[in-house]
Amino acid sequence: MHEIVKIEGLRKEFPGVVALDDVNLSIRKGEVHALVGENGAGKSTLIKVLAGVYKANKGKIFIDYKNVEFNHPLEALKAGISVTFQDLSLFPNLSVAENIAISKKIEAGEKLINWTEFRKIAEEAIKTLDVNIEVNQKLGYLSIGNRQMIAIARAVVNDAKLLILDEPTASLAKEEISALFKIIDKLKKQEISVLFVSHKLDEIFEVADRISVLRDGKYIGTYNRDDITEDELISYMVGRKVIYSKYPKRKSDEPMLEVNNLSKKNNFKDISFTLNKGEILGVTGLVGAGRTEVVQAIFGNNIPDEGEVYLEGKKLDLSSTAKAMEAGISYVPENRQEQGLVLGKTLADNITVTIIDKLKNKFGLIDNSQKKSIVNEWIDKLNIKPPYPEMNIDQFSGGNQQKAVIAKWLAFSPKILIVDEPTQGIDIGAKSEIHKLLRDLAEDGIGIIVVSSELPEILAIADRTLVMRRGRISHVFEGDNMTQEEILNKAITTTKN
Known part of the structure; x- marks a missing residue:
């Protein structure tokens, strides 16, 4: 040949x-x-x-x-x-x-x-x-x-x-x-x-x-x-057998994030839902359904025309991402290469960019020992390869760059974590690691919204799932009461339950 x-x-x-x-x-x-x-x-x-x-x-x-x-x-x-x-x-x-x-x-x-x-x-x-x-x-x-x-x-x-x-x-x-x-x-x-x-x-x-x-x-x-x-x-x-875990669904009755009648012309309409403490809420639907637009509105990056959002009973200011971050909301975007990374900087700089003020001592200088400790912690937790904090982020593979963006927002210690297509472009072994990480974070009490077009991912980790169609919520699935076929059916029909 x-x-x-x-x-x-x-x-x-x-x-x-x-x-x-x-x-x-x-x-x-x-x-x-x-x-x-x-x-x-x-x-x-x-x-x-x-x-x-x-x-x-x-x-x-x-x-x-x-x-x-x-x-x-x-x-x-x-x-x-x-x-x-x-x-x-x-x-x-x-x-x-x-x-x-x-x-x-x-x-x-x-x-x-x-x-x-x-x-x-x-x-x-x-x-x-x-x-x-x-x-x-x-x-x-x-x-x-x-x-x-x-x-x-x-x-x-x-x-x-x-x-x-x-x-x-x-x-x-x-x-x-x-x-x-x-x-x-x-x-x-x-x-x-x-x-x-x-x-x-x-x-x-x-x-x-x-x-x-x-x-x-x-x-x-x-x-x-x-x-x-x-x-x-x-x-x-x-180099090992990968176990695909379907995590048991958690039931939480402690509301953390409440979204009421959120609307924006040509984006989404009458969006209402609750995210409970320690819950993973899946959001799925066909391309163009409005999933990303809704979560960007919650993060202050897509100002709605109508509606309100409350975090722990306090009304959120949706006018900017800075206000959302101040309230304790973090957002890992789908397009991490353009929106999530500081290209030309090191892995360490990218992981700590959201907490740079917290790393400063009383003289306004960066506490490098604390920075090193935090960076190494997230490198270990997310299995970032190669594990070199001072390596330029541009030299990492796409999947490890994605892990760096996730680490950046987790280092921020958010109350609410929104992740848009969390495992897109990530290899099969890393997917299971990310899923376990999200479940562990939920166990620690963080409210998590996972936007994903991968239905097996939604089925594996979401406690509840919102299905969107043409800018509206068409259905809400509770617990294990859903299959891929049922989700797809609700993604192309308009009845809301």
Whole structure:
């Protein structure tokens, strides 16, 4: 079988960290090869080495059996390696045609723009993928799913031998995922190899031919999809058997947060519910149902037109996030990369950013010993990898960056914790850790609101669940009295019980 890419003994070090250690991997021509592993396993680093973003300290990379060494991403592109990162690296203010053709023209060293040729290149790429997208429109007007198609079309015009897709379905709706898989199948038939990097094991078993596992920077093995079960794959990823816990439902009659008739035009209407002390309240519904808009209103980040919110009997000022924080409410956003992190700063700085004033001594200086103690406590509790407080947050994997944001808000010691998609992008082992953490926090008396589109997550940890549809609460489920099918049914009907 023809190997389009082969990696031998790859090692990549950062100051104090070995990100990749003796990694060996081969990708066959025209195959869909999945790469899996927990957050911090080395997947992102391996992608960036293959893409020419990082240079390995040791080891060899072969493309079409030729030993190559990349000093720049453009060299990897010329060699036939194209990467579609999670952020897609596209230009929303440029046209579809410009986004597709620009890298090919840069690679060719051309300085003058021939708009007719740009459009021709783009139209041919779009035709190859058999999608219907107008190439003259601005990219910013497209859905996330169509932008994904444009990123793939760009790889096609660059004569990609290997297309690396990094968490390609993270922001896609179900129908967009189906469309993406059809495109991947077309690429496979054109003998273009695809390295599919994802946490979603159901998708991996649907689309991949072979699956390679990394753990703690080491290569564990490569397996034919049909020769391995999901449970076996998980055990290889985490080095242990993961137990999926469905936590017993708690009954609490001590109201902590009361929301009365909250409304905002074009967002939500007549939202009323109670969150009890030590309770986990799930909030779910289809995309666009208004879930995030409601919790942002409670956090002072989406001022409602009508309604009131009370915390421990005291009316809340919903005019700002500062007022919400002062009252004891914290909010872990869905988009942690843009809204939750202080990029360029250390892990320690990110964890303590909400409590910086509490760390100051009487002279106004930071008590570094107290800061270190708090940071290490949360690194241990959330199993953040690598456990280096002074490492730049930019160097952590996506899942560990998410853990850092959660730690930041827990360090704040909130009365109410709102978490929006708490395990999105987090690996299978870390999910169970986050679920246990949320349950432990509830046991300590914190009121928790979990907004999630993952119904198994809601079923596992929520004591009660609000289902939203078109900006309204369509149903409230109590305790164990719910199934995935019943939740979905209430998400598409309007009767409120």
